[in-house]
Amino acid sequence: MTDSFQNKTGFRLQELRDAIRAEYQTVASEPDREFHFHTGRTQARIVGYSDDLLDHIPPAALESFAGTGNPFNLGPIEAGERVIDIGCGAGTDSLIAAGKVGPDGQVIGVDMTERMLEKARRARAEAGFDQVEFRYGYGEDLPVPDGWADVIISNGVLNLMPDKSAALQEMNRALKPDGRLQIADIIVEKEVPTSAKRQTDLWTG
Amino acid sequence: MAAGFVDFEITWRKDIFSGAPQESSAADFDTYGITFRSRKPHNEDEWELALAEITCEVPQFGEFLDL
Numbered sequence: 001m002t003d004s005f006q007n008k009t010g011f012r013l014q015e016l017r018d019a020i021r022a023e024y025q026t027v028a029s030e031p032d033r034e035f036h037f038h039t040g041r042t043q044a045r046i047v048g049y050s051d052d053l054l055d056h057i058p059p060a061a062l063e064s065f066a067g068t069g070n071p072f073n074l075g076p077i078e079a080g081e082r083v084i085d086i087g088c089g090a091g092t093d094s095l096i097a098a099g100k101v102g103p104d105g106q107v108i109g110v111d112m113t114e115r116m117l118e119k120a121r122r123a124r125a126e127a128g129f130d131q132v133e134f135r136y137g138y139g140e141d142l143p144v145p146d147g148w149a150d151v152i153i154s155n156g157v158l159n160l161m162p163d164k165s166a167a168l169q170e171m172n173r174a175l176k177p178d179g180r181l182q183i184a185d186i187i188v189e190k191e192v193p194t195s196a197k198r199q200t201d202l203w204t205g
Numbered sequence: 206m207a208a209g210f211v212d213f214e215i216t217w218r219k220d221i222f223s224g225a226p227q228e229s230s231a232a233d234f235d236t237y238g239i240t241f242r243s244r245k246p247h248n249e250d251e252w253e254l255a256l257a258e259i260t261c262e263v264p265q266f267g268e269f270l271d272l
Contacts, residue, residue, distance in 0.1 A: 034226035046221055047238060068221055068238040075242060156238075168208030175245040181210065182242050187218075189235035 013162055017138075020160050021113050024066070028090060028115035031063040039066050044092070047184065048073055056099065057092050061123035064090035064116065067155035069184025072096060077182075080104040081150040084174055086139045086167075087111055087157025091120030091132075097153060098124075098132040107132040108144055140166040147176045155184045210243040211255045 023035075031039050038046060040063045044054055048070040054062060071093065077083060077100040085094040088109030097107045109132065111117050120134045137143040139154070139161045152171050161167045171181060221238035246252040 036227040037222060037225050043221070047219070048217075069217060069219075069240040071240065074216060074240055165208060168210070172209045172245055177245055177247050179245045180242060181244070182240075184238065184240045186221075186236055187239050189237065190233070192234050 011162075016162055017112065024089065024113045025115045027066055028064050028113060028119055035066075037066060039064065041065070043067065053096060054092075056127070057095055058123040058126040060119055060126075061090040061092050061095060064119060065092045067093065067184055068159075068186050069155065071153040071155055071182040071184050072100075074182040075180060077101060077151055082148060083107045084142065084144060084149045084152045085109040086142070086152060086154040086171070087160070088120060088134060089113070089116045089155075091116075091123045091134065093153055093155055094120065094132050094134070095123060095127050095129060097151075098127070098129040101131060103131055105131055109134045110137045110139070110142060110144075112136065112138055140170055142170050142174050144174050146173055147179075149175050149179055151180045151182060153182045156186065158183060158185045209245065209252065211246050211251065213241065213243040215239050215241045 026033060027035065027039060037043070041054055044062065044065050044067065045051075047067055049072075053072075066089065077097055079100070079102040081101050082105060083094075083097045083101060085097060085107060088094045088111045091109055094107050094109035098105075101107060107129075109120055111120070111134070114136070117134050117136060124132055124134065135143045139157060140163055152175060158164060158167060175181075217240040218237050219239075222236060246255060
């Protein structure tokens with residue numbers, strides 16, 4: 001994949017992952033800095049989260065929210081279910097999911113950005129949810145067993161993954177039969193020329 | 206479909222970048238936030254059925270050539 005990816009984009013896979021990680025380390029540590037996307041409660045409201053939902057999230061997690069939609073509007077998540085949150089960031093969606101699955105369910109948030117995971121773990125402790133844990137990993141290589149999840153959520157992350165086909169196949173592996181995908185992401189409606197595909201900021205945002 | 210999912214549906218679409226603090230060339234490509242859902246098939250039979258239902262009409266030779 002690495003060679004074909006570099007041929008298509010001009011980036012080495014690791015180079016692109018490092019750039020994405022650097023961008024989101026900044027969203028974690030300096031969430032009030034100016035980005036080319038909105039962040040925090042402002043962004044959560046834009047994409048359809050109610051204040052009722054957000055008021056239960058520790059502020060340190062919510063301030064680094066950078067999702068592109070609301071996966072919880074796509075269908076219910078039931079008590080006792082198992083959920084994976086791919087690219088969980090500082091943990092806002094994982095904590096919302098933890099509230100929905102309750103103490104008999106489980107949520108695993110996965111992210112490749114250490115500072116986001118540190119914030120997520122602190123937010124989990126603050127929220128007091130034992131049913132959620134945060135693991136380091138990539139969407140293309142999820143640290144979960146086959147057929148583990150009832151639901152996979154992800155918010156603004158699939159577009160950041162260099163190998164989308166591998167990411168979707170990995171989601172398929174991690175889901176139970178009849179398991180659901182509830183994904184928020186972005187689409188472009190105009191063709192992106194090769195020159196633009198070589199702009200790092202278009203990959204990292 | 207290629208990744209082994211059925212019942213794919215985009216349910217929401219919105220311009221989420223307007224007014225962001227820093228200008229982005231994302232707007233040049235009509236970039237929108239979306240949500241979509243899909244489901245892993247219950248078993249191989251359901252998957253095979255879903256594949257079989259994908260239709261692709263192939264035009265007759267000359268249909269678009271005014272022959």
